[in-house]
Amino acid sequence: MFVPAIVDNHGDPNSCVDGQFVYQRKTFSERWIPVRTKSLSTLAEGNEFKLTLHAKELRALLEGLVPLYRLHRVQGVPKGSKTFVQVDRVLAQLISKGGDDLTSFLKSNSEDATKTLLSLVNWLATSPDRRETAERLASMVPEHMPALTALLGLAAVKSALAHWRKNANKTSEEFWQKALSERAYVLSQVFAYPVVVIGTKAYVGGKLVDRTGGKETDFLLATESTDAVILVEIKTPQTELLGPEYRGNVFPLSRELSGAIAQVLCYRQTLTRKFDSVVDTESPRRLTLGEPRCIVIAGLSSKLSTQVMRENFELQRERVRGVTVLTFDELFRSIERLVMLLEGRS
Numbered sequence: 001m002f003v004p005a006i007v008d009n010h011g012d013p014n015s016c017v018d019g020q021f022v023y024q025r026k027t028f029s030e031r032w033i034p035v036r037t038k039s040l041s042t043l044a045e046g047n048e049f050k051l052t053l054h055a056k057e058l059r060a061l062l063e064g065l066v067p068l069y070r071l072h073r074v075q076g077v078p079k080g081s082k083t084f085v086q087v088d089r090v091l092a093q094l095i096s097k098g099g100d101d102l103t104s105f106l107k108s109n110s111e112d113a114t115k116t117l118l119s120l121v122n123w124l125a126t127s128p129d130r131r132e133t134a135e136r137l138a139s140m141v142p143e144h145m146p147a148l149t150a151l152l153g154l155a156a157v158k159s160a161l162a163h164w165r166k167n168a169n170k171t172s173e174e175f176w177q178k179a180l181s182e183r184a185y186v187l188s189q190v191f192a193y194p195v196v197v198i199g200t201k202a203y204v205g206g207k208l209v210d211r212t213g214g215k216e217t218d219f220l221l222a223t224e225s226t227d228a229v230i231l232v233e234i235k236t237p238q239t240e241l242l243g244p245e246y247r248g249n250v251f252p253l254s255r256e257l258s259g260a261i262a263q264v265l266c267y268r269q270t271l272t273r274k275f276d277s278v279v280d281t282e283s284p285r286r287l288t289l290g291e292p293r294c295i296v297i298a299g300l301s302s303k304l305s306t307q308v309m310r311e312n313f314e315l316q317r318e319r320v321r322g323v324t325v326l327t328f329d330e331l332f333r334s335i336e337r338l339v340m341l342l343e344g345r346s
Contacts, residue, residue, distance in 0.1 A: 002061055006072050016072040017065060021051065154342045157335055160186050164332045168300075171238045176328075177218050180234060180297075186335060187221065187232065227288045229271070233264040235298035237328040241313055242304070251312040257298055261323050264294040268322070294323040301327040 004019040023035040040049055053061065067086055078084075106113045124130055138145050160183045170176065180186060221230040240254040253261075275289050304310045317325040
């Protein structure tokens with residue numbers, strides 16, 4: 001390895017980096033330690049020593065040294081213990097600018113600036129100090145935060161809507177469970193009040209002594225204000241809502257939809273009976289049992305091709321006590337209306 005050192009060279013200030021090559025070996029504990037080598041001055045006449053750097057290695061050496069020369073121009077020889085982080089050229093330019101220069105830079109480098117911003121947003125969302133950082137950000141530019149929040153919220157909702165339009169023909173339950181878990185704010189559109197996702201594939205009880213028979217609901221939600229439990233079962237947009245005609249103009253709910261309703265009701269009963277044993281009483285969020293609401297999201301109302309079929313479906317889903325049956329297109333229609341509202345369209 002090459003070990004550089006920034007130095008003060010009064011005779012030639014631009015020649016400010018010393019360094020030496022060091023041979024190392026790995027120990028049994030996976031640490032690298034220097035290997036003792038002989039000084040070149042000990043070589044006898046006629047002996048020789050050759051050090052070769054291949055093209056890739058030489059390039060890595062040069063790319064590593066150039067930032068040190070730049071650092072010396074700005075910092076001189078750093079005193080004490082300091083940590084420096086080498087950043088991307090675009091990010092370095094971004095950090096160094098301000099005001100009108102920054103605006104001009106962002107306009108002329110929009111693609112690179114967007115990538116950098118996305119990295120910063122990802123860091124903010126996952127950083128252990130994200131709450132404190134967000135509070136500082138909000139306090140520094142309070143007049144811009146409402147507009148920024150609305151802009152990001154609108155973009156997220158429009159992204160969910162685009163994802164729906166692109167994948168409406170997908171027939172995998174796992175795909176839709178994953179899609180909605182990644183866009184949990186879509187589920188909030190089902191309710192007239194804010195909800196939070198407690199878990200996906202959440203265990204609600206039912207295991208036997210041999211650890212079999214456990215029941216897992218697709219989503220376990222809770223109201224933000226009272227922590228009341230909500231169970232959600234997800235099918236697919238291609239799930240049939242009605243079965244074959246039973247008698248003249250009578251269409252029962254399909255086997256798949258009836259099964260989903262029965263399943264979520266069974267989950268509710270199991271959770272009600274086993275609530276104390278499956279809920280973490282030490283968790284900061286203490287769930288409230290009450291009378292858990294159940295949601296089934298399945299099928300497309302647009303596939304109900306006749307007025308008779310629409311009437312049959314509405315008649316039956318409105319009389320399923322304790323379970324709200326919602327179709328995928330109804331769910332995303334509410335998302336579409338939200339986008340229109342946020343964009344000021346009627």
